[in-house]
Structure formats: structure tokens, C-alpha cells
Amino acid sequence: MSVGPSALLQCFARGFGTCQREGARAVEIISTQGLTKYYGKTRGIEDLSLSVPAGAVYGFLGPNGSGKTTTIRCLLGMLKPTSGEASILGQKVTLDGSDVRRHVGYVAGEVRLYERETGRWHLDYAAGFRGGKGVLTDDLVERFEFDPSKKVKELSKGNKQKLALILAMTHDPDLLILDEPTSGLDPLNQETVYQVIDERIAAGRTVFLSSHVLSEVERVCDRVGIIRAGHLVAEENVEDLLGKRLRHLEVRFGEPTAPSFLADLSGVDAVTAVSDVTLAARVKGDVVDDVLKRIAGRRVADITIQQAGLEDVFLEFYRSDGQIEESVAESAGEGEVP
Amino acid sequence: MFWFCTGLVLYSWLMTWFYPKIGGGQYADLIESMPPEVLQIFGGTEVAFDSLGGYFQTEYLGLMWMIIVSAAVVLFAARSFAGEIGAGTMEFLLAQPISRARVAVTRIVAFLGYVLLLAVASFVPIQALGPMYGIDLGAGTFWTLFAFGALFMLAVGGPAMLLSSVYRDAGKPGAITAGALLLLWIADLVSNFSEAAKFFDPVNLVTYWQPGKIINGDPVAPAGWWIYGAVGVVSLVAAIIVFSRRDVA
Numbered sequence: 390m391s392v393g394p395s396a397l398l399q400c401f402a403r404g405f406g407t408c409q410r411e412g413a414r415a416v417e418i419i420s421t422q423g424l425t426k427y428y429g430k431t432r433g434i435e436d437l438s439l440s441v442p443a444g445a446v447y448g449f450l451g452p453n454g455s456g457k458t459t460t461i462r463c464l465l466g467m468l469k470p471t472s473g474e475a476s477i478l479g480q481k482v483t484l485d486g487s488d489v490r491r492h493v494g495y496v497a498g499e500v501r502l503y504e505r506e507t508g509r510w511h512l513d514y515a516a517g518f519r520g521g522k523g524v525l526t527d528d529l530v531e532r533f534e535f536d537p538s539k540k541v542k543e544l545s546k547g548n549k550q551k552l553a554l555i556l557a558m559t560h561d562p563d564l565l566i567l568d569e570p571t572s573g574l575d576p577l578n579q580e581t582v583y584q585v586i587d588e589r590i591a592a593g594r595t596v597f598l599s600s601h602v603l604s605e606v607e608r609v610c611d612r613v614g615i616i617r618a619g620h621l622v623a624e625e626n627v628e629d630l631l632g633k634r635l636r637h638l639e640v641r642f643g644e645p646t647a648p649s650f651l652a653d654l655s656g657v658d659a660v661t662a663v664s665d666v667t668l669a670a671r672v673k674g675d676v677v678d679d680v681l682k683r684i685a686g687r688r689v690a691d692i693t694i695q696q697a698g699l700e701d702v703f704l705e706f707y708r709s710d711g712q713i714e715e716s717v718a719e720s721a722g723e724g725e726v727p
Numbered sequence: 728m729f730w731f732c733t734g735l736v737l738y739s740w741l742m743t744w745f746y747p748k749i750g751g752g753q754y755a756d757l758i759e760s761m762p763p764e765v766l767q768i769f770g771g772t773e774v775a776f777d778s779l780g781g782y783f784q785t786e787y788l789g790l791m792w793m794i795i796v797s798a799a800v801v802l803f804a805a806r807s808f809a810g811e812i813g814a815g816t817m818e819f820l821l822a823q824p825i826s827r828a829r830v831a832v833t834r835i836v837a838f839l840g841y842v843l844l845l846a847v848a849s850f851v852p853i854q855a856l857g858p859m860y861g862i863d864l865g866a867g868t869f870w871t872l873f874a875f876g877a878l879f880m881l882a883v884g885g886p887a888m889l890l891s892s893v894y895r896d897a898g899k900p901g902a903i904t905a906g907a908l909l910l911l912w913i914a915d916l917v918s919n920f921s922e923a924a925k926f927f928d929p930v931n932l933v934t935y936w937q938p939g940k941i942i943n944g945d946p947v948a949p950a951g952w953w954i955y956g957a958v959g960v961v962s963l964v965a966a967i968i969v970f971s972r973r974d975v976a
Contacts, residue, residue, distance in 0.1 A: 467821055467976040484827060484972065491824035501815025518823040556819075 416443040418564055418595040419464060423473035426459050433459035434619040436473070441597055441612075446590055448610030448627065449599040456619040457599040458498050461568050464597075465495060478563065491519065494557035498568035498599070500549045508537035508544070508552045515556050523559025530555060532581055546573035554582060558589070565589060568599045583609050603698070607631075635697035635705055636672045638680065639663065643688030654683055666690070671697075673705070728841060731799040732848040738795070739852035742787040746779070747860050779862060783853075784939025793936060796845050796876075797908055800884030803841050805891050805901035807834040808970055813896035818976050827975075831892070831967040838888060838963075839881075846877040864942060872941050878955040882932050883908065885962030892970040908933070930954065 419441035426433035434456035441447040451457050462468040464475050466486040475482040477489050502511055516522050530537060533551040541549060550573045557565060565586070571579040586596055586609050600606050606613060606627070613630060615623040623630070638657075648660040651668055656676030661669050672680055677694070684692070697705075783789075808831075811817040820830060853862065854869045864872070886907070890900035915933040918924040928934045935951035 462818075462974075462976045465822060467818060468974045469972070487824045487826045487829075490822060493822075495822040497815070497818050497822070499815065502819055503816055515823055518825050557822075 417441065417476075417479075418443050418445075419447070419475070419477055419597055421460075421464070421473065421475040424460065424463055424470055424475055425472045426456075426463055426468055427471045432456075432619045433468075434463070434616070437616070437619070437621050438473075439614050439621055439624060441595060443595055444590060444593055445612050446586060446596040446598060446610045448606035448613040449597060449616065450601065450603070450606055450613055451599075451616035452601055455616045457616060458568055459619075460616070461495075461498075461566055461597075461599060464566065465490065465493070492563040494560065494562035494565045496550075496553045496557045496565075496567045496570050498572070500553040502541045502549065502552065504542040505540060507540050508535065508555075511541070511552060511556060512537060512559065515559070519560050524561050526555065526559045529558055529585070532585070533578060547575060547578065550574055551578065554585075558585060561589075561592070561594070563594055565594065565596045565598075567596065569601075570598065571600075571602065571605060579605070607698070630702055631696055631698075635702050636677070637669070637693075637695045637697055637701075638672050639667065639669045639693045639695075640684055640689060641667045641691040643690050646687065650687075651680070651683065654680060656680075728799075728803070728844075731795065732844055735792075735795060735845060735848035736852050738787065738791070739849055740856055742783065743853050743856050743860050743862055745786075746782060746862055749782075778939070778943050780939035780941070780943035783942055784937070788938035788942075789936075792849060792938075793879075793912075793933070796849065796880050797883050797905070799845055800838075800842060800880045801887045801901055801904045801908075802897075804838055804884040804887035805897040805904070807838060807888055808891040808966070809894040809900050810891070810897035812975055821975055827971045828967060831970045835888065835963050835967065838884060842877050842880045842884065845880060846873050849876060865944075868942060868944060871947060872938060875941060875947050875951065875955070876938070878952065878959065879932070879936050881959030881963075882955040885959040885966075889962040889966045889969065892966040892973070932958065 417440050419439070421440075422438050424437040425435050437456070437460060449457055449460065459468065463470050464477060464482060466482050466484050466489070469484055477486075478492055480486065480489050482489065506514075512523070512526060516526075529535075533555060535548065535551045535555060537552075539548075541552070544552065550571075554567075554570060557567070571582050574582065583605075586598075590596065596609075598606070598610060610627050613623075613625060613627050614621050643666070645665040646662075646668060648662050648668060651657050651670050652660045654676065656674045657670050657672055657680060659669075659671040663669050672694075808817075811820070817830075821827070850869065850873045854864055857863060883904070887900050887904040890903055891897065894900050911931050911933045914924065914927050915931055918928050918931075918934070929950065932954065935948065935954060937945075937947075941947060
């Protein structure tokens with residue numbers, strides 16, 4: 390369910406957490422319909438339709454060149470879509486959507502700030518557009534152990550990233566759009582970012598997080614969209630994705646068993662003989678019951694069924710007719726596309 | 728910005744200071760001994776060399792000043808949009824709640840301020856220090872020189888600003904504007920030798936820049952005001968429109 394701008398503006402005033410508690414559930418904070426962007430003849434994204442509900446941490450997954458940054462820039466009104474449209478907080482995104490951006494904090498994939506200016510200057514500069522100092526500025530500066538007196542050109546990559554994160558979050562925006570937010574950060578600061586995201590979500594905010602760091606997505610996201618070659622190929626809850634899609638199976642039988650014993654089962658592939666009596670395989674989809682029934686036909690000494698990590702699921706989506714290399718090469722060939 | 732302004736102040740002061748030493752009849756004899764082709768390059772021959780205007784046009788304002796202020800305004804204008812987009816800082820700026828039109832207008836106001844600063848640095852030293860060296864432009868002449876000089880910079884920087892709103896890095900707008908200026912200057916030079924080449928003069932920005940005549944009290948051709956004003960204003964308005972509609976990342 391999407392709601393109109395006036396209802397959303399009421400939510401701004403009261404906070405989305407309150408709004409949701411009062412029943413305005415499933416408010417769409419981000420919505421795109423058929424969003425398409427071409428750079429001349431080069432494809433950026435194509436017919437991309439997604440929806441991000443209020444209070445969600447939406448992970449936007451895809452390799453370099455798949456169209457993640459293009460999507461984000463279209464959402465922020467930095468790029469004009471070739472066709473289709475996007476809306477944020479109930480308002481259609483336009484190239485001049487400054488009102489919408491008042492409620493959005495953004496960390497770019499490649500942080501580039503005014504090199505000759507200090508962190509403090511940037512914080513004051515951003516505050517000038519948003520009607521005063523951010524409510525979270527001091528807290529974030531302290532938690533990230535950031536020194537705002539240094540000029541940007543003197544900062545390391547990690548410290549520039551910290552500054553970008555502080556700038557994005559300092560005004561406690563309703564929507565955080567984070568493009569590779571932990572890039573260049575050490576594990577401690579990565580954890581701080583995750584904690585801050587958790588806190589923002591608890592406060593009723595929404596996060597759209599683009600990443601190819603799967604552990605990160607697994608750690609913080611509750612819903613994920615997977616983009617491949619400019620197309621959204623899947624959009625699911627992380628738990629569902631992890632739970633039903635892919636499992637690793639290893640069975641030790643009580644007698645020698647050839648891979649062909651499992652290989653003909655639908656949804657089972659990559660069957661290998663670990664030893665004369667042990668088979669390993671990959672199980673895709675809701676076929677566990679069939680697999681277990683087949684296995685039960687022989688004496689089983691041991692069995693392990695392990696849920697695949699998001700990385701395996703992710704790679705599965707990028708497998709093109711079993712040839713993952715082709716998909717990766719395709720994406721790599723789009724290096725010029727943001 | 729600082730160095731261009733400081734350089735112009737010092738250059739203007741130097742030329743004012745040198746006038747009593749090398750200006751006047753002796754200077755005219757020296758200049759007139761040069762081949763006319765060389766004089767044309769420095770913007771001479773259309774004003775009397777033994778006059779104050781002839782001295783300033785040949786020694787300073789005819790060519791050197793044009794080169795210095797053109798470099799200054801083109802560099803500034805080329806960086807205004809394209810430079811920020813290329814550096815990536817425009818992405819940070821446009822992530823803030825600010826409209827594109829406001830960003831564009833802010834850049835243009837800064838550009839106009841810079842043009843005024845350059846005009847002050849160029850002409851105020853001549854007017855202020857002139858009496859110490861026997862130079863008196865007079866208020867009317869000073870303001871005409873100031874206003875027309877500023878308008879010349881606007882006409883040169885405006886197209887650079889427009890190109891800056893189109894491209895993604897500052898190099899191309901700077902190079903294209905500089906190349907176009909060079910062609911205009913060559914066209915002006917050629918038209919001094921060839922009647923057949925004069926057809927381009929009515930729209931040539933360089934042709935209208937005759938500071939020697941202004942200093943000697945001649946009025947500026949109305950077409951000069953119009954051409955400079957129109958090129959400057961149209962370019963800047965177009966820059967706002969283009970920037971408001973383009974992809975910025």
C-alpha cells in the first residue's frame with residue numbers, strides 16, 4: 390500500500406515509528422516503476438521496479454557495474470531517468486527535488502568532498518541547508534572518534550568515509566541511502582555503522598543500503614533486492630532467501646554410493662563424491678523432502694544439511710545458464726556505468 | 728583568484744608608473760618605427776600613439792590585459808559547474824536540500840563578483856594612482872572603461888560558464904573557450920589587413936575591445952555594449968537552464 394504525500398508529511402511530523410504503531414503500516418518510502426536509465430546506448434538500469442517499506446533496511450545487492458549507483462542517483466534526482474519514475478516519501482523524484490532531500494541522508498559510493506575544507510566546515514555547510522546543527526552531530530563525531538578540525542585532504546579513506554556517514558546521519562533523516570557505507574572502515578567502525586543503523590531503524594527510520602559485501606547485508610538487512618545487468622532479478626526477505634533457496638548437503642552412506650544416486654533428482658546439482666561412501670551436493674528450492682526420501686532408500690551413517698550463506702545465494706543469481714563467468718564478464722564490461 | 732587580482736593591481740600600477748617615463752612623443756616615435764603588423768598584434772594603429780589611450784592600448788589593455796582576464800574568467804567559469812561535477816563535490820552538494828536553480832544562480836553570482844573584482848583590480852589603480860604620474864582619466868572615462876571592461880569579461884566568461892554547465896570536467900569548457908577566443912583574435916587581426924575579412928567584425932567580441940579609444944574620450948559603439956551584454960546574459964541564463972536539466976553524476 391502506498392500513501393499520498395500529505396499522509397507522509399504527517400508521518401514526518403510525528404516520526405515514522407509513531408506512524409507505523411498507529412497503523413500506517415507498509416508505507417512505501419521508496420518506490421520505482423519501470424525505472425530505466427541509458428547513458429547514450431549504454432544500459433544503466435532497465436525496467437526496475439522496487440518497493441521499500443517504512444522501517445526496513447533494504448539491501449541492494451549487485452556486483453560493480455550492475456546499476457546500483459545508477460539507481461541511487463536516479464532516486465536522488467541526480468540522473469534523469471530515460472523512462473519510468475521513482476518516488477521517495479510519497480513524492481515523485483524530479484531533478485529539482487530539494488524538498489524530498491531534506492528527509493534523506495546520503496553516503497556516496499565514492500566519497501568526494503571539498504579537499505581544502507575541514508570536517509567542521511562540511512558539517513556547518515550541510516547544517517546551513519538544513520536549518521541548523523544536526524541533532525546527532527556530537528554523538529556521531531564521538532562514536533566514530535572523528536576529528537572534525539582536520540582538512541579533508543589530510544584524512545585517510547576511512548576517515549573520509551566516517552565524515553560522509555556523519556554528514557548523512559547527523560540530521561536524523563527519515564531515509565538513509567547508503568552506497569557501500571563501510572568501504573574503507575576497520576571492523577570496529579563497521580560495527581559502529583551497523584549499530585547506528587540498528588538504532589535508526591528502532592527509531593522508525595528507513596535504510597536503503599547498496600552493497601556487494603554480503604556479510605554486511607546479511608548482518609543488517611531484512612529485505613534484499615538483487616540487481617543483475619541493470620535488472621532487478623529478485624526481491625525477497627533475507628530470511629526467506631537464506632532459508633529456502635539453497636542448501637549444502639553432505640551424506641555419509643553405510644555403503645559405497647555413486648554420485649548418480651542423487652544426480653537425477655530435480656533441484657539437486659553439483660553432486661560430488663567426497664569419498665566412496667560420502668556424497669556432497671547442492672540443493673536448490675523446496676525439494677528437501679524429495680531428497681530425504683531418496684536418501685532414506687539406503688543406510689545413512691551421517692547427514693549434514695547446511696543453509697547456504699547469502700554469498701552462495703547471490704552467486705546463484707548471477708549464474709547464467711550455469712556459466713557464472715559470463716555474467717561476471719558482462720558486468721565487468723560495464724565498468725563505465727556508475 | 729587572489730593571484731590574478733594581485734597581478735592585475737601590480738600590472739596596472741606598473742603601467743601607470745611607467746607612463747611619464749616612456750609615454751608621449753618619444754614613445755610614439757619608438758612605436759611608429761615598428762612594422763604595422765607588429766602594432767596590430769598589440770591592438771595599435773587605431774589610436775594615436777602619443778596619446779594616453781595609445782600608450783595603454785599598446786602596452787597593456789589592448790592585448791596583455793585581454794589575455795590575463797580571459798584566462799582568469801575562463802578558468803573560474805569552467806570550474807563552476809563542470810569542475811565540481813568532475814571532482815565529485817556536486818554529488819555531495821546536490822544531496823543537500825538545495826534546488827539546482829539555486830546552485831546555478833549562486834555560481835553565477837560568484838562569477839559576477841569575480842568579474843567585478845577583476846575590473847576593480849584592473850582599472851581602479853590607474854584611476855587612483857594616475858594623478859601621481861600625470862594621468863587623469865576623468866570620472867566618465869573611468870566608469871566607461873570599468874563598465875565596458877567588466878562587460879567584456881562577462882562576454883568571455885559567459886560562454887565558458889555555459890559550456891561548463893554542459894560538460895563533466897573543467898578541461899573541455901576551458902579549452903573550447905580559449906580556442907574560440909584565439910580564433911576571434913586572429914579574425915580581428917586578419918581583418919586589419921584584409922577588407923575581405925571585415926565581414927566578421929560586427930560580431931567579433933575582440934574587435935569591439937578598444938580601450939585606447941575609450942581612454943582618449945571616444946564613445947563606445949552601441950553595438951559593442953549590446954553584443955557583450957547579449958552574449959553574457961544569454962550564456963548565463965542558458966547555463967542555469969542547462970544545469971537544471973542535466974545529469975550531474
